[in-house]
Amino acid sequence: MAINYNRLWKLLIDKSITKTELRKRAGVSTNVIAKMGKNETVSMESLAKICAVLNCGLDDIVEITTPKVVEG
Template sequence: MAVNYNKLWKMMIDKNMSKTELTHLAGISTNAMAKLGKNEDVRVNILEKLCTSLDCKLDDIVEFVPDSRE
């Protein structure tokens, strides 16, 4: 399974929020934001901080998609 953060980017657009603003609001590192931008795995505590900051649930910002190899 691969991870996809397209829902996060859509939510940020809807809230008119930049990556820099969310990074500061959530208290996450720029490295964590860069990993999100590349659809790479991040620690659960990063996702928790994002959900708390955006007042949402995990499935509002993360989508798991099957690998094309499966």
């Protein structure tokens, strides 16, 4: 299972919000933003705060993919 936050970065561009501004408005640490930049997991609480600031749902900022299984 892989997590990426590409949807979040696109949403920030669309809304003209910087990562620093998001961090301050959502009240999350620089570590959270750094982890997201590396597509690492962060707490649900942090994601909920970000969703509240951006007025969006979790699926608008996070994409979870599963590896394809090749049968043969």
